Structure formats: structure tokens, C-alpha cells
Amino acid sequence: MSSEEKQLTLNLKVWRQKDGKDKGQMVDYTLEGVSTDSSFLEMMDQLNEKLVVENQDPVAFDHDCREGICGMCSLMINGQAHGPESETTTCQLHMRKFNDGDTVVIEPWRARAFPVVKDLMVDRSAFDEIIMAGGYVNVNTGNAQDANEILVPKEDADLAMDAAACIGCAACVASCKNASAMLFVSAKISQLALLPQGKLESDKRAQAMVEKMDELGFGNCTNEAECEASCPKGIDISNIARMNREYFKSAVVSKS
């Protein structure tokens, strides 16, 4: 407990939906005694403890590592994906960013490709399908190779690492006014397109992944960069330009 810790009373507006078929609605809760030292998800836990004591159904929300690296947490907080802080996941957002008496609106990600499972949980398996379509490399099993056998220029390694920082949380889709998944798909294409290991399948990869993305019903990019601004890992839209190049190349040269 820090010396500057305060207790907040918050007016929460939370999306409640029994299951995928239910229409759902916003429900108001007042939560007292929220420590400014607690994280946003701890505040949600506190709400759920209160609901359980009151014999009500707790609010379902996704979470796992709570360290900002797993990509499981989501939540649209006051109209922004992962809340108001830049490059921060919901689990790393702290209640000191809020004031006593604030109204906090909490909603699930909204996209046709991400149906609501319950309350604030959405089914993000559309992302897995895109990865399965081409976001991988084929490698022979056996002994590990020598570390420096395949040389990679430092600049390429850095860019590939920047793209690989994507945790697949889908804040890009949630914040995009078109529910486009292009930042996610482009990051996954880029991390492989920039490295020699990814070259083997490069004539098919972009095509397969982009077409799967289209098939799943994500929207189109209008280059507004809200995805980049909302990405907790700071993935930038130069990856989308790379994906556009890769797709064009892949569509022209692919033999299949």
C-alpha cells in the first residue's frame, strides 16, 4: 500500500449478456472502496466478490497472466480499447488513472468475427484461424541448428521483433471503426516476411492469411491508425504497408 493510496467510489456501466443468443444490456453498479493501487482487473474482481456476496451472477471477463504479455485481457473502457493509457493492456491499467465518482463504461470487443460468449468475453478464435491459414514456418525436426548459421541483418531482426511483439489481444480490431484485423494480420505476416526462415512459404502466406481474414468478416483498413494508437505493444501501421506489398507479390508470383 502506497502512502498516497486513496479509496474511490465508482459508477460502473457494465455490459451484461447471458450467452451468445441473449440480446444483452448495460447494467449500472456502484462500487465503493476501490483502492487507487489496484489494477483494473482487481477492481473487476472486487465487483465480482460483491456480486457473489449479493447472490448475483459475477461478470465474466477474459484474463490470464495479468502481466501484460499474454493477450487474454480485453475490455473497451470508456470507449477506448484497454482504456485511456497508451501502450498498456487492461491488466496493467491502474485505478489511480481514475477519479472518485467517475463513471466507467465497460464493454466487450465489438466485431462480427468476435461473437460475445458471455458478458465481456468474446470468442477470438477467428485470430487462430488466420494463423492456421499461413502464420507459421515449416521446420525440420532434429538437432537445433548453430545459432549463427542463418545470418539475419540487425535492422531486419529488430523490425521482425517489433512485429512479433503482437500478443493477439485484438485491440486493433476493437478500436478500428471498420473492425479491420489488418494490424494483427500484418504483424504476423511481417515477423515472418522479414526473416530468412519465413521465405519458404512467402509466396502463399500473405494470400492465405489475407483471404482467411476477409472470409471471417473483418472490415477493410481506411488508414486511420486508431489500431496503432490502441495497440498495447505499439505495433505500427508500416506493417500494414508491408502486408499490402506481400499480398500483391504473393498474388502475382504464387504458382498455386
Add this chain to the structure above:
Amino acid sequence: MFERFLKVLTSSVIKKQLMGLTGLLLCGFLLTHLIGNFLIFVSPEAFNTYAYKLTSTPLIYVAEAVLMGIFLLHLGLAMVLTIENKKARPVGYYMKQPTGRGSTFASSTMPITGIVIGIFIVLHIIHFKFGAHYSVTYGDVEMRDLYRLIIEEFQNKAFAFGYIVSMAFIGVHISHGFWSAFQSLGFNHPKYTTVLRCLSTIYAITIFGGFSSLPIYCFLQGVQ
């Protein structure tokens, strides 16, 4: 084979690239159109002769058809993409706030500015291309006195004002569209994209300022 081609052509990436390419071609047309129109400042004869030479070659029909094709493709793709984008989020947010670090006024109003520009173009063609046909003779050649028509049209203050407002819409549309086209076509560079975004704003201001100077000049010509 054809099925494959169709799939590629209708993919989100290619649709956006076609959108960007047609947009850039239209940007190029606007600049040549503007430079040609600046002959109004030179003399009525210079402007009318330019218009006469441009329309007296049979190639003009090919050029007009190509331009129309580019415009309709841009418009059609815009409609398809916008409908798809709306469908991608059937249930909207209770509250949605821009981060302030991404979208701009221009980027978020592209469909609206686009519709206004579309309406403007139809009115523009009706007023000038199919407007009153005055004749003038320079030397032995009789030609259309387009200069007179333009001066007359811009005597109407509401018309001149509407024209300038439409140019503002075009300017806003271009300020996002120009650099955005390069991004869709796969061009994004840590140094040059910043330059491109500045260029986009400069291009938009040039088109807005350049075209807006015409009604003001023509209005003042009539006042004298």
C-alpha cells in the same frame, strides 16, 4: 484460374490498392485541370483557345471515357468497402472515443466528403460542360466562349460560395486520401512517409486554394 483471379481482385488488399490507385489518378487529373483553368487569369482568348484545342481532338472522347471509368471505379469501390466495413460491426459500442493519436477529422469523414464531391461533380458537369453555348471568333476560328459562361455563372454569389465550399470538401478528402493511397499501395517508410503526409496537406491546400481563386476572380471580373 479465373476463379483465382477473381478472388485476388475482390480481396480487401487489392480493393484498397485499386481505391488508392484510382484516387491518385484523380488527384493527377485535378492538378492538370487546375493548371489549365489558370489560363483564365491570362486572357479570355488563351482560356477559350485551350478549351477549344482540348475538345477538338477525337482523343478527348477516349480521355473522357477513361476518366469516367476511373471515377466510377473509385466510387463503386468506396461503396462496396463502406458497406463491408459497416457489416463488420453489426452491434456498435455504447461509448466510443477516438484515442486522439490516430484518426483525424479528414480520415473519419472520407465517405461524407466523398458523397459531397460526387454531387458537386454532377452539378459541375451540368453547369459548365452542358451549360449555355456562347460563341466567339478569334481570327478565322469560331469556338465556344467558355470564359463568358464562367464569368456569368460566378456572378451568382450563392453559386460561387457553394463552389468554394465544395473545394473545401475536396481539400479535406485529399488531405487524407493522398498519403493514404501510398500506404495502401504498400509504400511506408520511416523518413519519407512523414514527408508524404506533409505533401498530402500541401496538395490539399493547393487544390482548395487554386480552385477557390477562380470564382473569386471571376466574380470580381463581373463587378468591374
